[in-house]
Amino acid sequence: MVNLEINGKPAKVEEGGLLIDAIREAGYDVPTLCHMKDKTPTGACRMCVVEVEGARGLIPSCSYPVNEGMKVQTHTPKAEQARKTIVELLLSRHPNDCLYCVRSGNCDLQSLAVEYGVREKSFAGKPMGNHIDQSSASITREPDKCVLCGKCVRVCEEDQAVSALDFINRGSETIVGCAFGENLNTSSCINCGQCILVCPTGALSEKSHTKRVMEALYDPDKYVVIQHAPAISVTIAEAFNAKAGTDVTGQLVATLRQMGFDQVFDTSFSADLTIMEEGSELVHRIKNGGKLPMMTSCSPGWIKFVEQFYPDMIDNLSTCKSPQEMMGAIIKSYFAEKNNIPPEKIFSVSVMPCTAKKFESERPELMDAKHNPDLDAVLTTRELADLIKMKGINFEDMPSSEPDLPFGERSSAGKLFGATGGVMEAAIRSAHFLITGEEMVEPEVEAVRGFDGIKRATVKIGDLSLNVAVVSGTNNARDLLDKIRKGEEEIHFMEVMTCHGGCINGGGQIFDLDKDKVVERMGALYKIDKESKVRCSHNNESIQKLYEDYLEKPLSHKSHELLHTSYNKREVLK
Amino acid sequence: MAVVTYDIHKNLDLIPVDTKEQFIGTVFSPKEAKLSKDELDQKFSELRGEKNVKPIIYIGAGTCGMAAGAGKALEKITAYLADKNLDADVVRVGCIGLCTSEPMVDVKLPGKSRLSFQQITEDKVDDLMGDIFSSQVSVNKLLGQFQSANEEENWDNLPYMHEHPFFKIQERVVLKNCGISDPVNVDEYIARGGYSGLLKVINNMTREELCNEVEKSGLRGRGGGGFPTGRKWKFALGEESEQKYFICNADEGDPGAFMDRAVIEGDPHKLVEGLAIAAYAIGANKAYVYIRAEYPLAIANLKDAIAQAKEYKLIGNNIYNSGFDLDVIIKVGAGAFVCGEETALIHSIEGKRGMPRPRPPFPAKSGLFQNPTIINNVETLANIPSIVTNGAEWYASMGSETSKGTKVFAVSGKVKRAGLVEIPMGTSLRTVIFDVAGGIEHDKAFKAVQFGGPSGGCIPTQHLDINIDYESLIEVGAMIGSGGMVVMDEDTCMVDVAKFFMGFIQRESCGKCIPCREGTRVMLEILEGMTKGRGADAENQSLERFKGVMNLERLTEVISASSLCGLGQTAPNPIKSAMKYFRDEFEAHIYERRCPAGACTELLTFEIIDDACTGCTICAKKCPTQCIDGEKKGIHIINQEDCISCGACMDVCAFDAIKAY
Numbered sequence A: 001m002v003n004l005e006i007n008g009k010p011a012k013v014e015e016g017g018l019l020i021d022a023i024r025e026a027g028y029d030v031p032t033l034c035h036m037k038d039k040t041p042t043g044a045c046r047m048c049v050v051e052v053e054g055a056r057g058l059i060p061s062c063s064y065p066v067n068e069g070m071k072v073q074t075h076t077p078k079a080e081q082a083r084k085t086i087v088e089l090l091l092s093r094h095p096n097d098c099l100y101c102v103r104s105g106n107c108d109l110q111s112l113a114v115e116y117g118v119r120e121k122s123f124a125g126k127p128m129g130n131h132i133d134q135s136s137a138s139i140t141r142e143p144d145k146c147v148l149c150g151k152c153v154r155v156c157e158e159d160q161a162v163s164a165l166d167f168i169n170r171g172s173e174t175i176v177g178c179a180f181g182e183n184l185n186t187s188s189c190i191n192c193g194q195c196i197l198v199c200p201t202g203a204l205s206e207k208s209h210t211k212r213v214m215e216a217l218y219d220p221d222k223y224v225v226i227q228h229a230p231a232i233s234v235t236i237a238e239a240f241n242a243k244a245g246t247d248v249t250g251q252l253v254a255t256l257r258q259m260g261f262d263q264v265f266d267t268s269f270s271a272d273l274t275i276m277e278e279g280s281e282l283v284h285r286i287k288n289g290g291k292l293p294m295m296t297s298c299s300p301g302w303i304k305f306v307e308q309f310y311p312d313m314i315d316n317l318s319t320c321k322s323p324q325e326m327m328g329a330i331i332k333s334y335f336a337e338k339n340n341i342p343p344e345k346i347f348s349v350s351v352m353p354c355t356a357k358k359f360e361s362e363r364p365e366l367m368d369a370k371h372n373p374d375l376d377a378v379l380t381t382r383e384l385a386d387l388i389k390m391k392g393i394n395f396e397d398m399p400s401s402e403p404d405l406p407f408g409e410r411s412s413a414g415k416l417f418g419a420t421g422g423v424m425e426a427a428i429r430s431a432h433f434l435i436t437g438e439e440m441v442e443p444e445v446e447a448v449r450g451f452d453g454i455k456r457a458t459v460k461i462g463d464l465s466l467n468v469a470v471v472s473g474t475n476n477a478r479d480l481l482d483k484i485r486k487g488e489e490e491i492h493f494m495e496v497m498t499c500h501g502g503c504i505n506g507g508g509q510i511f512d513l514d515k516d517k518v519v520e521r522m523g524a525l526y527k528i529d530k531e532s533k534v535r536c537s538h539n540n541e542s543i544q545k546l547y548e549d550y551l552e553k554p555l556s557h558k559s560h561e562l563l564h565t566s567y568n569k570r571e572v573l574k
Numbered sequence B: 001m002a003v004v005t006y007d008i009h010k011n012l013d014l015i016p017v018d019t020k021e022q023f024i025g026t027v028f029s030p031k032e033a034k035l036s037k038d039e040l041d042q043k044f045s046e047l048r049g050e051k052n053v054k055p056i057i058y059i060g061a062g063t064c065g066m067a068a069g070a071g072k073a074l075e076k077i078t079a080y081l082a083d084k085n086l087d088a089d090v091v092r093v094g095c096i097g098l099c100t101s102e103p104m105v106d107v108k109l110p111g112k113s114r115l116s117f118q119q120i121t122e123d124k125v126d127d128l129m130g131d132i133f134s135s136q137v138s139v140n141k142l143l144g145q146f147q148s149a150n151e152e153e154n155w156d157n158l159p160y161m162h163e164h165p166f167f168k169i170q171e172r173v174v175l176k177n178c179g180i181s182d183p184v185n186v187d188e189y190i191a192r193g194g195y196s197g198l199l200k201v202i203n204n205m206t207r208e209e210l211c212n213e214v215e216k217s218g219l220r221g222r223g224g225g226g227f228p229t230g231r232k233w234k235f236a237l238g239e240e241s242e243q244k245y246f247i248c249n250a251d252e253g254d255p256g257a258f259m260d261r262a263v264i265e266g267d268p269h270k271l272v273e274g275l276a277i278a279a280y281a282i283g284a285n286k287a288y289v290y291i292r293a294e295y296p297l298a299i300a301n302l303k304d305a306i307a308q309a310k311e312y313k314l315i316g317n318n319i320y321n322s323g324f325d326l327d328v329i330i331k332v333g334a335g336a337f338v339c340g341e342e343t344a345l346i347h348s349i350e351g352k353r354g355m356p357r358p359r360p361p362f363p364a365k366s367g368l369f370q371n372p373t374i375i376n377n378v379e380t381l382a383n384i385p386s387i388v389t390n391g392a393e394w395y396a397s398m399g400s401e402t403s404k405g406t407k408v409f410a411v412s413g414k415v416k417r418a419g420l421v422e423i424p425m426g427t428s429l430r431t432v433i434f435d436v437a438g439g440i441e442h443d444k445a446f447k448a449v450q451f452g453g454p455s456g457g458c459i460p461t462q463h464l465d466i467n468i469d470y471e472s473l474i475e476v477g478a479m480i481g482s483g484g485m486v487v488m489d490e491d492t493c494m495v496d497v498a499k500f501f502m503g504f505i506q507r508e509s510c511g512k513c514i515p516c517r518e519g520t521r522v523m524l525e526i527l528e529g530m531t532k533g534r535g536a537d538a539e540n541q542s543l544e545r546f547k548g549v550m551n552l553e554r555l556t557e558v559i560s561a562s563s564l565c566g567l568g569q570t571a572p573n574p575i576k577s578a579m580k581y582f583r584d585e586f587e588a589h590i591y592e593r594r595c596p597a598g599a600c601t602e603l604l605t606f607e608i609i610d611d612a613c614t615g616c617t618i619c620a621k622k623c624p625t626q627c628i629d630g631e632k633k634g635i636h637i638i639n640q641e642d643c644i645s646c647g648a649c650m651d652v653c654a655f656d657a658i659k660a661y
Helices: A019-025 A077-092 A108-115 A151-159 A194-198 A210-218 A236-240 A249-259 A267-287 A300-309 A311-316 A323-338 A356-361 A381-390 A412-418 A422-436 A474-485 A515-531 A541-551 A557-563 B008-013 B017-027 B030-034 B037-047 B063-068 B070-083 B122-132 B186-191 B196-204 B207-217 B229-237 B259-266 B268-282 B296-311 B342-349 B378-390 B392-396 B429-436 B470-475 B494-508 B514-531 B541-562 B573-581 B583-590 B618-622 B648-652
Strands: A002-006 A009-013 A049-052 A071-073 A139-141 A166-168 A175-177 A204-206 A223-228 A263-266 A346-352 A377-380 A454-461 A464-472 A493-497 B056-060 B089-093 B105-108 B114-117 B142-145 B245-250 B286-292 B327-333 B373-377 B406-413 B419-424 B446-451 B457-460 B484-489 B606-608 B658-660
Touching (some): A002 A019, A009 A019, A019 A071, A049 A077, A077 B541, A151 A166, A151 A194, A151 A474, A194 A204, A210 A223, A223 A267, A236 A381, A249 A263, A249 A381, A263 A323, A267 A412, A267 A557, A300 A311, A300 A356, A300 A474, A311 A474, A323 A346, A323 A356, A323 A541, A323 A557, A346 A356, A346 A381, A356 A377, A377 A381, A412 A422, A422 A454, A422 A464, A422 A493, A454 A474, A474 A493, B008 B037, B017 B186, B017 B196, B056 B063, B056 B070, B063 B296, B070 B089, B070 B122, B186 B268, B186 B296, B196 B268, B207 B268, B207 B392, B229 B268, B229 B373, B245 B268, B245 B342, B245 B378, B259 B268, B259 B296, B259 B406, B268 B286, B268 B296, B268 B373, B286 B342, B296 B327, B342 B373, B378 B392, B378 B406, B406 B429, B419 B429, B429 B484, B446 B494, B457 B573, B494 B514, B494 B573, B494 B583, B514 B541, B514 B583, B541 B573, B541 B583, B573 B583, B606 B648, B648 B658
Parallel strands (some): A002 A071, A223 A263, A346 A377, B056 B089, B245 B286, B245 B373, B286 B327
Antiparallel strands (some): A049 A071, A166 A175, A454 A464, B105 B114, B446 B457, B606 B658
């Protein structure tokens, strides 16, 4: 332990820690724009500067290690003047269009300007006039609003191993951008949106589909259908001040219905469908000497990652569409036929914790012969929360409601898709049944649960010994793929989620960098599973009926037509 | 310039017997290893160009010489020799330091001392050659003669180089061989005592002893920081690690500093030797030279030197049975000023964008590829071989109380003799500017000297008598930096100078931390506002200018106190020191909207001198704002309200009838 003095009071903290943590532990706070917990400090924004006795100049607390006997003053005139000046310097070239900004009311720079009483423009300067990059299907970049904290650069490099963003130019011309100053759409960006989650300002935001959805809802000729991803119901309540990990499936269904959606479906249903198809595909590959390891294909960021960085491993990807796309496909086919609605009248919306799903919905491979997409709009959790507020719905007080059938029925295995390991766990449960004809006695597969970036297990199913790996975060995927390429791994089945922790931590989720909240969301999913009656995808009666009525059996001709897809090598700037 | 004497045997005696035999054997083939002392002397003497049997012509072909036309002069010399069927050796040497005298050509005739001629452009070659080959000396081009180090005859009645005012007070340690010897001839370097320091160290001294010796010499980092070199080495020596690195920082980027370039171009082996000794001191077996791509000749010479050292087994595996391995790698940087900052430089070598990171951890603990790393600049390392061979006491006997040894300064700007000067620390500023550099060009008045590049500050007349060392420069608001001295005369506007350096800093900021990135931009804009003319005073510009000035002090304080690296922390220095000493000049710009030095043209007031005006009307026709009134053959008047101070009228007036103030 190290003894130090913070604002005149003695404090005792762990050796090797950073000063900022000691300050916060002692009950004080210093602002920061660039600090990221658990990441190497960069000391870029200088907002967290404090005075340390005997030190020359101000000390950045985010990157300075605690020392025995250190005497720290956090709010001296010198430190406060520096912080205010830094905010003023940032504002001197900021577009200052807060009222029109996507992050208005939820912007770190705006909050700091308020906290430090910045009431006038002290320094001359004009916005740089960089063009707004709208090229990506998922992410909008507005470099003029960037404060160059570098958080996006770090998550893109360290968490996702993609490095689509980096610093360009020097001096006051410096911006964060893509290789050769090109747009995001030609970059190696996998659309995961983790950069948006960490962005302190409106420099990075999702490509909004709100307007499309509103227009469809206003249009009396449109039959508007919505599906919500497994992670949504355990997250969205946080936007309405509920504590993290509160499951609000019933309220969410009621809310969506009140907003005017004609049908409210649950993507967990098509997650069950995915398991039927993917589980069968796995068994087929193993029996017929197909390409192994088979890798899951639910996470669109991961798909693009493979297409551009590991094109030689495209054949390892399962050909199954993602649950979102499977749902989209059966809504515009089976559902339309059954209810006698012309598919072109259907406007199909999804709510996803993900920005890459927007990109996915626009993939040419996922359009029908007439180039109609399976999905018409993809909302993030954040966009939906804003829409709910606009519609004047008192979300907290909404009564619970049941989803529409048949695609509202789900097993809890499908719900588990929202967390890393969920697809694997669901697949193991159903594969066990498909192979042995018997249900697992204990359906919970602990080995694939939890937050670890790479989890491995060997699962015994009858005579079969299945080596599985569960990966979250494309940085971890990169490590594993490199080993697989070298032949150092013997894995049969591998689940990969683009974001760390899976969809509960997706780039479209509520702005909150508190990892504990993500853990709570994960816990909520496990709780739902524990309390569920139907815990295996193959036991979902609506799934069984769908096969009886329409698809015949997994991997049937019809299934292939509707539920499977293909991937292509991508040339990107990297 | 101290007379260069060679005592190769003294140096060779430092080397243990086994290694000495082996060394001489490797260098001069095993057969000759048994050379007698006299034979060896003869050999070394020949290599140094003494007792030559045919004429030797040396040409200063460093970057400065080439820029002055040495390339063409060299071609002309070769052609002359061929044409006249004359047999002479032509040797390309580096820069001796007197840039204003380039291209320089030295001639050493057999049995005579070496003569040095200045400003020998191609058109002067024929005359010079014609004279010298008829044993005449073109006195008007003569700089001086090098005093003979042996029995060879000095020229009668010709001045000696070491008495020339530029060289007289110089003590050349780092620059000893520059401009004298062939930079890419390892044999000659050895003949001048080279590599004996390295061999002495690796066989005779422990790492601790070596670090102590360097610490005792009082050598401090010549890159600007001034941290005691020996003590810095000890930090890394004390670290336990399988891999350590030594980096030579050759990313010389200060405007007006070129001593590192001159050393690498003119004596690259000295750097290789110094680097090898330093790497040994901390136990690093891999050394990098991080050098900017803008120095192609330096890179080429260094490459040759490294290859030669490798061939002579002076670097590589198990150097002369010492068990010490060293690999030297050249890393070419893209010329970012900020890469002179240690952590940014490390990032650059690692293949990342050159941006500094917070310290601690310091590179000595966790540097290149997270291993203990020491970084020294070129000049620091070039001092090492001499310290090792001559001893710490010798080095410490030069210089001032706190700043030992010599320092190379790059004197440029409005002086009569610009160039590189190596003087003992503690020499007075006045001596350097007025004696060595010959005073101000055109005998104008001295105004200030910008000392230490953009991170330094300006020093005005009242401080001309300070003694140059680390501490006294800081006391007057400047810093030694890498040793750039830009001398300014009465025609220089200090606001303009501050603006120039701020523009440089602003462009070279890495863009990482906000105070530096945004703050330097705002400071630059404030300075630009001061020097902008009335024409630009549209909208709120006057108000903005005033607001900027009001905020300037706060800005400089915040930027110095809160920036991440040295670049930002020192960024306000040029403004601070200029405002400290030339406040009246700033006030004239701000309040009176005029530039006392007349350098900021936008602020000038143009007026027609009635007596001189002939009424030719040309000025009125050329005026872009049509603000000049007057009848043909009548006196013209400039309407000051509409004048934008462009100076077009002054340019076209054939009668000098327009004055500006």
